Amino acid sequence: MRKRNSGKDKLITVALHVALAAGLFFAAFPIYWMLSSSFKSNTEIFALPPTILPKAFTLEAYAAILGDPVKVRFFFNSYFVAGAVTVLTVLIALLAAYGFSRFNFRGKGSLNTIIISTQTIPPITLLIPFFGLVVSYGIFDTYVALILTYLVFTLPYAILLMTGYLNTLPRDLDEAVAVDGGSSWTALWRVIVPISLPGIVATSVYTFLLCWNEFLFALTLTKSTSMRTVPIGIQLLMGQHAFEWNQMMAMSVLGSLPLLLIYLVAQRYFLAGMTAGSVK
Amino acid sequence: MTRQKRSHHKLKRAVAPYLYLSPSLLIIGLLMLLPMVTVIAYSFQNSAVLRRDPSFAGLKHYQAIFDDPVFWASLWHTLYFTCMSVIFHMTIGMAFALMLNSDRINPTLRNILRVLYILPWLFTAVIIAVIWRLLLEPNGVVNSILMQIGIIGSKVEWFSSPQTALHAVTFANIWAGYPLFMVSLLAGLQGIPKDFYEAADIDGAKAYQKLIFITIPQLMPIIISISLLDFIWTMQVFPLIWITTGGGPIYSTEVLSTYTYKLAFSSYNLSQASASAVVILLISLGLTLFYIRYQKAR
Incomplete structure (x- = not known):
């Protein structure tokens, strides 16, 4: 163990804590400012000098958002689309991952490479042909358009994530089923499914976040206000208005709640989902 | 088992993986690979999407893009935005990871800070854009703090002056993206065997020597692969710039994605936009091949 007696050593510890505090300010101040502004009146937000804590704490911004059916609809749309895509992605990815993890077949290696490389296809490249497709099939401005397009972006990484998880499960388990005469489907x-819950949760979290954050396709493939999601909202x-900053911040806080909650409740799965294939 | 039954079973085993994979392959094939072919086709057509029987345009649209100074400006802005973002994501991520990994801080504090340092990651690009617009408003809190401590003499219009806009969006993106590096490097740091450091201690190595000769080489694979991914993803950033500056003022923050989007959905020049989209695709593909090679070589 290192000796800790010199004054120099103490100085380093102090310097480290100063740096940590500076880092904290950098990381958290913008978010604190969003939160505190959402509880201020619109005039107080630009008060000089700025008020760190809301002087006149008010929930008027939240009331304005939650009292407006148009804005509540944005939230419903976001939850609905993200939820539907999550269910579909997990199901489809689970099947594919099972195929990858438990079988050897021709073309496995190249399929795997294709799936890895599709993760980096620029969304803007797919946007134009999707727009063409969506318009020609008459699904412009519908949930179907959003769900189908989101599925394409969530699926590749969900497959990799699920395959990685299934590979950690011992094969004797499903082989036991085969010995008893059961099919791979039964196995x-x-x-597999009952013991794959951690993998399924991580995949769901990742998928949900990706959909919740999506902006470009929601912007282009929907048009009517009733079809818009939270980011577009x-x-x-x-x-719309001459900058109702407090409402914008309140909506941002409400729009961040699912991510914050998932992070707090399922930090481990959240990080598992985010690190190897970041959401952005 | 009879022979017939066994061969039946074998056949099932051989077909099964394709059945399990078929929904995924159908979706990826129809909605990802086919559109990629389509966008390439569009880029060689006149009035793509808008007309039923578009005529062949040859390389006309590529020519138009390469003759457009705004395209080259966008390419340069994309490069600046991306390189600066990746460099600072890495530096800040590394600094935070090393600080959190230090045995000089108390474990409870470490856990609290770890959660708080990840915060920027939990916010959607649109929300990040809105937060930074509020912070950097001419009458906003950043200007008021900077004026109080005397760094700037008058209010700066961070997002609406051509001199500062590109730096301002890059800064916001740096803030938003470092946690990926931090989390990955923190995991990497915990994976470095303790005896490496103990051996170095016995040899009397200084802290910075341990950093340069043990920590950084050990983290190199993570640094390279995350940098490549971060580069590819940052190059494609759209919402942050769209919401903060929309590519302006006077194209000063125009990047390839906003340039392409405007061609397609403001000018409705979908053919030319497709050509631009193909250029972006080729750049991404090149980097992706590099990334896959690197992953396989590891």
Whole structure:
């Protein structure tokens, strides 16, 4: 162990804590400012000098958002689309991962490479052909358009994540089912799925976040206000009024709640999902 | 088992993986690989999407893009935005990871800070853009603090002056993206065997020597692969710039994604936009091949 007696050593410890505090300010101040502004009146936000704590604490911004059916609809749309995509992605990815993890077949290696490389395809490249497709199939401005397009972006990484998880499960388990004369399908549902819950949760978290954050496709493939999701709603709010900053911040806080909650409740799964294939 | 039954079983085993993979392959094939072919086709057509029977345009749209100074400006802004972001994501992520990993801080404090340092990651790009617009408003809190401590003499219009806009969006993106590095490097640091450091201690190595000769080489694989991914993803950033500056003022923050988007959905020049989208695709593909090679070589 290192000796800790010199004054120099103490100085280093102090310097480290100063740096940690500076880092904390850098990381957290913008978020604190969003939160505190959401509880201020619109005039107080630009008060000089700025008020660190809301002087006149008010919930009027939240009341304005939650009392407006148009804005509540944005939230419903976001939850609905993200929820639907999550269910579909997990199901489809689970099947594919099972195929990858438990079978050897021709073309496995190249399929795997294709799936890895699709993760980095620029969304803007797919946007134009999707727009063409969506318009020609008459699903412009519908949930179907959003769900189908989101599925394409969530699936590749969900497959990799699930395959990685299934590979950690011992093969004797499903082989036992085969010895008893059961099919691989039975083994999947009876044996694999019940013990894959951590993998399924991590995949769901990742998928949900990706959908919740999506902006470009929601912007382009929907048009009517009733079809818009939260990110677009925030943008609309910005253009509409002469900058109701407190409402914009309240909506941002509400729009961040699912991510914050998931992070707090399921930090481990959240990090598992985010580190190897970041959401952004 | 009879022979017939056994061969039946074998056949099932051989077909099964394709059945399990079929929904995924169908979706990826129809909605990802096919559109990629389509966008390439569009880029060689006149009035793509808008007309039923578009005529062949040859390389006309590529020519138009390469003759457009705004395209080259966008390419340069993308490069600046991306390189600066990746460099600072890495530096800040590394600094935070090393600080959190230090045995000089108390474990409870470490856990609290770890959660708080990750915060920027939990916010959607649109929300990050809105937060920074509020912070950097001419009458906003950043200007008021900077004026109080005397760094700036008058209010700066961070997002609406051509001199500062690109730096301001890059700064916001740096803030938003460092946690990926921090989390990955922190995990990497915990994986470095303790005896490496003990051996160095016995040899009387200084702290900075341990950093340069043990820590950084050990983290190199993580640094390279995360940098590559971060580069690819940052290059594609759209919402942050769209919401903060929209590519302006006077194209000063125009990047390839906003340039392409405007061509497609403001000018409705979908053919030319497709050509630009193909250029972005080629750059991404090149980097992706590099990334996959690197992953396989590891």
